[in-house]
Amino acid sequence: DIVMTQSPDSLAVSLGERATINCKSSQSIFYSSNNKNYLAWFQQKPGQPPKLLIYWASTRESGVPDRFSGSGSGTDFTLTISSLQAEDVAVYYCQQYYTTLGTFGQGTKLEIK
Protein backbone atom coordinates (compact mmCIF):
# COMPACT_ATOMS: atom_id res chain seq x y z
CA ASP A 1 0.00 0.00 0.00
CA ILE A 2 1.06 3.57 -0.62
CA VAL A 3 1.00 5.38 2.72
CA MET A 4 -0.03 9.03 2.69
CA THR A 5 1.24 11.17 5.57
CA GLN A 6 -0.05 14.67 6.16
CA SER A 7 1.49 17.44 8.22
CA PRO A 8 0.65 19.05 10.48
CA ASP A 9 -2.15 17.10 12.15
CA SER A 10 -3.77 20.39 13.12
CA LEU A 11 -3.26 24.00 12.17
CA ALA A 12 -4.60 27.34 13.43
CA VAL A 13 -4.42 30.32 11.09
CA SER A 14 -5.76 33.86 11.36
CA LEU A 15 -8.51 35.01 9.05
CA GLY A 16 -7.05 36.38 5.82
CA GLU A 17 -3.73 34.63 6.32
CA ARG A 18 -2.24 31.78 4.31
CA ALA A 19 -2.76 28.16 5.33
CA THR A 20 -0.45 25.41 4.06
CA ILE A 21 -1.03 21.67 4.42
CA ASN A 22 1.52 19.09 3.34
CA CYS A 23 1.07 15.55 2.08
CA LYS A 24 3.83 13.02 1.50
CA SER A 25 3.46 9.66 -0.24
CA SER A 26 5.58 6.63 0.60
CA GLN A 27 6.42 6.22 -3.08
CA SER A 28 6.18 8.40 -6.17
CA ILE A 29 2.66 8.91 -7.50
CA PHE A 30 3.87 10.58 -10.69
CA TYR A 31 3.15 8.69 -13.92
CA SER A 32 5.68 9.73 -16.52
CA SER A 33 3.71 8.44 -19.51
CA ASN A 34 1.06 11.15 -19.04
CA ASN A 35 3.08 13.56 -16.89
CA LYS A 36 0.48 13.53 -14.13
CA ASN A 37 0.55 13.24 -10.37
CA TYR A 38 -2.23 11.00 -9.07
CA LEU A 39 -3.25 13.09 -6.08
CA ALA A 40 -6.50 14.66 -4.92
CA TRP A 41 -7.44 16.95 -2.03
CA PHE A 42 -10.72 16.92 -0.11
CA GLN A 43 -12.39 19.18 2.45
CA GLN A 44 -14.67 17.68 5.10
CA LYS A 45 -16.84 19.81 7.36
CA PRO A 46 -18.55 18.34 10.45
CA GLY A 47 -21.50 16.13 9.63
CA GLN A 48 -20.80 16.24 5.90
CA PRO A 49 -19.14 13.92 3.40
CA PRO A 50 -15.79 14.97 1.97
CA LYS A 51 -15.88 17.45 -0.88
CA LEU A 52 -13.45 17.25 -3.80
CA LEU A 53 -11.26 20.34 -4.09
CA ILE A 54 -8.38 19.39 -6.37
CA TYR A 55 -7.33 16.48 -8.59
CA TRP A 56 -4.22 15.75 -10.66
CA ALA A 57 -2.44 17.51 -7.77
CA SER A 58 -3.24 21.00 -9.05
CA THR A 59 -6.49 21.02 -11.06
CA ARG A 60 -9.24 22.80 -9.18
CA GLU A 61 -12.68 21.18 -9.26
CA SER A 62 -15.40 23.30 -10.82
CA GLY A 63 -16.89 25.74 -8.33
CA VAL A 64 -13.98 25.61 -5.88
CA PRO A 65 -12.77 29.13 -4.96
CA ASP A 66 -9.43 30.12 -6.47
CA ARG A 67 -7.96 30.76 -3.02
CA PHE A 68 -7.47 26.96 -2.95
CA SER A 69 -4.44 25.72 -4.88
CA GLY A 70 -2.46 22.50 -5.07
CA SER A 71 1.17 21.97 -5.93
CA GLY A 72 3.95 19.42 -5.79
CA SER A 73 5.16 16.38 -7.67
CA GLY A 74 6.49 12.90 -7.09
CA THR A 75 6.10 12.31 -3.35
CA ASP A 76 5.62 15.78 -1.87
CA PHE A 77 2.48 17.85 -2.26
CA THR A 78 0.94 20.97 -0.76
CA LEU A 79 -2.55 22.40 -0.44
CA THR A 80 -2.53 26.16 0.02
CA ILE A 81 -5.40 28.40 1.04
CA SER A 82 -4.19 31.87 0.12
CA SER A 83 -6.48 33.90 2.37
CA LEU A 84 -8.32 31.92 5.03
CA GLN A 85 -12.06 32.46 5.32
CA ALA A 86 -14.26 31.39 8.23
CA GLU A 87 -16.01 28.82 6.04
CA ASP A 88 -12.70 27.05 5.38
CA VAL A 89 -12.65 25.54 8.89
CA ALA A 90 -12.64 21.82 8.17
CA VAL A 91 -10.53 18.69 8.03
CA TYR A 92 -8.52 18.33 4.83
CA TYR A 93 -7.47 15.00 3.32
CA CYS A 94 -5.13 14.09 0.51
CA GLN A 95 -5.73 10.89 -1.50
CA GLN A 96 -3.52 9.05 -3.94
CA TYR A 97 -5.14 7.23 -6.86
CA TYR A 98 -1.93 5.91 -8.41
CA THR A 99 -3.00 2.47 -7.20
CA THR A 100 -6.48 1.31 -8.14
CA LEU A 101 -7.73 1.29 -4.55
CA GLY A 102 -6.56 4.69 -3.40
CA THR A 103 -5.41 5.61 0.07
CA PHE A 104 -6.03 8.73 2.12
CA GLY A 105 -3.88 10.75 4.45
CA GLN A 106 -4.85 10.88 8.12
CA GLY A 107 -6.30 14.37 7.79
CA THR A 108 -5.33 17.87 8.88
CA LYS A 109 -7.71 19.87 11.08
CA LEU A 110 -7.74 23.55 10.14
CA GLU A 111 -9.02 26.08 12.68
CA ILE A 112 -9.17 29.83 13.08
CA LYS A 113 -6.54 31.43 15.34
Added chain:
Amino acid sequence: QVQLQESGPGLVKPSETLSLTCTVSGGSVSSGSYYWSWIRQPPGKGLEWIGFIYYSGSTNYKPSLKSRVTISVDTSKNQFSLKLSSVTAADTAMYYCARASGWVDSWGQGTLVTVSS
Protein backbone atom coordinates in the same frame (compact mmCIF):
# COMPACT_ATOMS: atom_id res chain seq x y z
CA GLN B 1 -25.50 15.92 -11.39
CA VAL B 2 -25.21 12.46 -9.92
CA GLN B 3 -26.59 11.84 -6.44
CA LEU B 4 -25.97 8.83 -4.22
CA GLN B 5 -27.99 7.73 -1.20
CA GLU B 6 -27.11 5.01 1.26
CA SER B 7 -29.73 2.89 3.00
CA GLY B 8 -29.67 0.05 5.48
CA PRO B 9 -29.77 -0.80 9.19
CA GLY B 10 -28.00 1.55 11.56
CA LEU B 11 -27.40 -1.13 14.17
CA VAL B 12 -25.84 -4.55 13.58
CA LYS B 13 -25.03 -7.20 16.17
CA PRO B 14 -21.48 -8.55 16.52
CA SER B 15 -20.74 -11.55 14.27
CA GLU B 16 -23.64 -10.69 11.96
CA THR B 17 -23.55 -9.26 8.42
CA LEU B 18 -23.73 -5.56 7.66
CA SER B 19 -25.77 -4.87 4.50
CA LEU B 20 -26.06 -1.48 2.81
CA THR B 21 -27.44 -0.33 -0.52
CA CYS B 22 -26.58 2.76 -2.53
CA THR B 23 -29.17 4.18 -4.89
CA VAL B 24 -27.80 6.31 -7.71
CA SER B 25 -29.76 9.06 -9.41
CA GLY B 26 -28.75 11.50 -12.12
CA GLY B 27 -26.28 8.97 -13.47
CA SER B 28 -26.00 5.29 -14.34
CA VAL B 29 -24.10 2.52 -12.61
CA SER B 30 -23.77 1.08 -16.12
CA SER B 31 -21.37 3.88 -17.06
CA GLY B 32 -18.02 2.42 -17.96
CA SER B 33 -16.24 5.58 -16.92
CA TYR B 34 -16.60 5.12 -13.20
CA TYR B 35 -16.23 2.65 -10.43
CA TRP B 36 -18.79 2.52 -7.67
CA SER B 37 -17.23 2.50 -4.26
CA TRP B 38 -17.75 2.03 -0.55
CA ILE B 39 -15.63 4.10 1.83
CA ARG B 40 -15.93 4.18 5.61
CA GLN B 41 -14.89 6.52 8.39
CA PRO B 42 -14.81 5.39 12.03
CA PRO B 43 -15.99 8.10 14.46
CA GLY B 44 -13.37 10.83 14.73
CA LYS B 45 -10.99 9.03 12.39
CA GLY B 46 -9.87 9.03 8.77
CA LEU B 47 -11.16 7.55 5.53
CA GLU B 48 -10.77 3.92 4.46
CA TRP B 49 -11.62 2.68 0.96
CA ILE B 50 -13.38 -0.68 1.38
CA GLY B 51 -13.68 -1.56 -2.29
CA PHE B 52 -15.44 -0.88 -5.55
CA ILE B 53 -17.29 -2.48 -8.44
CA TYR B 54 -17.44 -1.76 -12.14
CA TYR B 55 -20.71 -1.98 -14.07
CA SER B 56 -19.40 -5.25 -15.51
CA GLY B 57 -19.38 -6.75 -12.04
CA SER B 58 -15.63 -6.90 -11.59
CA THR B 59 -14.56 -5.90 -8.09
CA ASN B 60 -11.54 -4.75 -6.12
CA TYR B 61 -11.44 -5.04 -2.32
CA LYS B 62 -9.06 -3.80 0.34
CA PRO B 63 -6.89 -6.85 1.09
CA SER B 64 -7.39 -6.69 4.87
CA LEU B 65 -11.18 -6.82 4.39
CA LYS B 66 -11.33 -9.06 1.33
CA SER B 67 -12.38 -12.21 3.18
CA ARG B 68 -15.44 -10.46 4.63
CA VAL B 69 -16.56 -8.08 1.86
CA THR B 70 -18.90 -8.50 -1.08
CA ILE B 71 -19.89 -5.60 -3.34
CA SER B 72 -22.54 -6.21 -5.98
CA VAL B 73 -24.39 -4.14 -8.57
CA ASP B 74 -27.98 -4.19 -9.79
CA THR B 75 -28.10 -2.26 -13.05
CA SER B 76 -31.89 -2.69 -13.35
CA LYS B 77 -32.37 -0.72 -10.11
CA ASN B 78 -29.36 1.55 -10.61
CA GLN B 79 -28.03 0.42 -7.24
CA PHE B 80 -24.94 -1.17 -5.78
CA SER B 81 -24.59 -2.89 -2.44
CA LEU B 82 -22.12 -3.75 0.32
CA LYS B 83 -22.10 -6.82 2.53
CA LEU B 84 -19.56 -7.08 5.36
CA SER B 85 -19.70 -10.30 7.33
CA SER B 86 -18.62 -11.23 10.85
CA VAL B 87 -18.66 -7.63 12.05
CA THR B 88 -17.09 -6.44 15.28
CA ALA B 89 -17.06 -3.13 17.13
CA ALA B 90 -14.12 -2.11 14.95
CA ASP B 91 -16.51 -1.98 11.99
CA THR B 92 -18.53 0.80 13.61
CA ALA B 93 -18.26 3.71 11.19
CA MET B 94 -19.93 6.15 8.87
CA TYR B 95 -20.29 4.28 5.57
CA TYR B 96 -20.24 6.30 2.37
CA CYS B 97 -21.07 5.17 -1.13
CA ALA B 98 -19.21 7.09 -3.79
CA ARG B 99 -18.40 7.41 -7.46
CA ALA B 100 -14.79 7.42 -8.56
CA SER B 101 -12.70 7.64 -11.67
CA GLY B 102 -9.44 7.63 -9.79
CA TRP B 103 -10.34 10.44 -7.44
CA VAL B 104 -13.75 10.33 -5.78
CA ASP B 105 -15.92 12.98 -7.40
CA SER B 106 -19.29 12.27 -5.78
CA TRP B 107 -20.24 11.06 -2.30
CA GLY B 108 -23.44 10.02 -0.60
CA GLN B 109 -24.33 11.71 2.68
CA GLY B 110 -23.25 8.62 4.58
CA THR B 111 -24.97 6.29 7.00
CA LEU B 112 -23.74 5.53 10.50
CA VAL B 113 -23.56 1.83 11.29
CA THR B 114 -23.00 0.83 14.89
CA VAL B 115 -21.98 -2.69 15.81
CA SER B 116 -23.36 -3.51 19.23
CA SER B 117 -25.37 -6.18 20.97
